[in-house]
Amino acid sequence: MRPQDVAILFKVLLLEGTTWQSKDLAQSLFLSPTEISFSLKRCQYARLLDGAGRAVARRTFTEFLLYGLPVVFPTQPGAQVRGLPTAHSAAPLRQQIVAEQVYVWPDSAGEDWGCAITPLYPKVPEAARADASLYELLALTDALRVGRPRERKLASELISEFTRQAYV
Numbered sequence: 001m002r003p004q005d006v007a008i009l010f011k012v013l014l015l016e017g018t019t020w021q022s023k024d025l026a027q028s029l030f031l032s033p034t035e036i037s038f039s040l041k042r043c044q045y046a047r048l049l050d051g052a053g054r055a056v057a058r059r060t061f062t063e064f065l066l067y068g069l070p071v072v073f074p075t076q077p078g079a080q081v082r083g084l085p086t087a088h089s090a091a092p093l094r095q096q097i098v099a100e101q102v103y104v105w106p107d108s109a110g111e112d113w114g115c116a117i118t119p120l121y122p123k124v125p126e127a128a129r130a131d132a133s134l135y136e137l138l139a140l141t142d143a144l145r146v147g148r149p150r151e152r153k154l155a156s157e158l159i160s161e162f163t164r165q166a167y168v
Contacts, residue, residue, distance in 0.1 A: 001042060001043075001046060001072065002039065002042065002121075003073050003120035003121055004029070004031060004035065004039060004120060004121040005039045005042055005043055005048075006065070006069065006073070006120055006138075006141060007029055007120055007121065007124065007127065007134070007138060008025060008029060008031075008036065008039045008040070008043070009043060009048060009049070009056050009061055010134055010137045010138065010141075011025055011028060011029055011131075011134060012025070012049070012054075012055075012056050013056050013058075013061075013162075013163070014131070014133055014134060014137075016055070016056075022036045022037055022040070023036075028127065028130060028131060028134075029123065029127045030123035030126045030127050030130075031121070031123065040053045041053075047060055048060055048061050048064065058163045058164070059163075061163060062159065062160055062163040062164075065141065065144060065159055065163075066144065066156050066159070066160070069141065069144055069145060070144050070145050070152075073120065073145060074145060074146075075117055075118045075142070075145050075146050076146070077101070077103060077115035077116065077117060077146060078115060078116035078117070078118070079115070079116055080113055080114065080115060080116075081104060081106045081113070081114070081115075081116045082104070082106070082107070082108065082110050082111070082112070082113055083104030083105045083106045083107040083110035083112060083113075083114065083116065083125065084104055084105045084107045084109075084110045084112070084125045084128060084129070085102060085103065085104055085110075085112050085114065085139070086103050086104060086105050086117050086119075086138070086139045086142040087103040087117060087139060087142040087143040087145075087146055087147055087151065088103065088143055088147060088151045089102045089103045089104065089112070089114060089139075090135065090136070090139035091135075091136055091139070092136055092140070092158060093139070093140070093143055093151060093154055093155065093158075096154055097150070097151055097154070101114065101115060102114030102115065103115050103117045103142065103146065104116065104117065105117060105119045105124055105125045105128075106119075106125075107125035109125070109129075110125065117142055117145075117146055119138075119142075120138065120141070124138060137159070137162065140155040140158055140159050141155075141159070143155035144156065144159070
């Protein structure tokens with residue numbers, strides 16, 4: 001697995017029920033078509049996608065996010081930079097968590113200052129600005145990667161609720 005695989009799987013979930021092509025994923029995630037192709041193959045091999053590579057194995061993906069992601073793709077807050085809010089500093093956790101410390105993905109177009117959180121891949125801020133739903137999911141993912149127990153618990157509940165929608 002590579003970190004961008006998480007964003008790609010979220011995007012496939014968001015596009016569920018529509019007809020999409022790899023080039024659509026590439027454009028919306030600011031990745032190359034080759035990166036998308038390799039990622040889809042990796043995700044199939046890891047049993048995170050079905051055999052056709054069109055549907056996410058929601059339960060497996062949820063378990064990976066909740067238990068594997070913080071171990072496989074950890075991060076620590078860095079220096080103060082300008083950027084796009086993430087983790088508890090972005091919706092939907094922003095309304096539930098009151099914290100002095102702001103976490104941001106470094107981004108010259110961002111308007112907030114806070115501790116730098118390394119995004120899953122370099123173009124995450126652009127992809128997040130282009131898709132509000134994806135932004136929320138990636139911010140929740142960062143809460144799992146860097147958050148305190150309460151933040152991780154809230155993020156886990158929200159991610160589980162989102163991924164459960166298809167198999168309830």
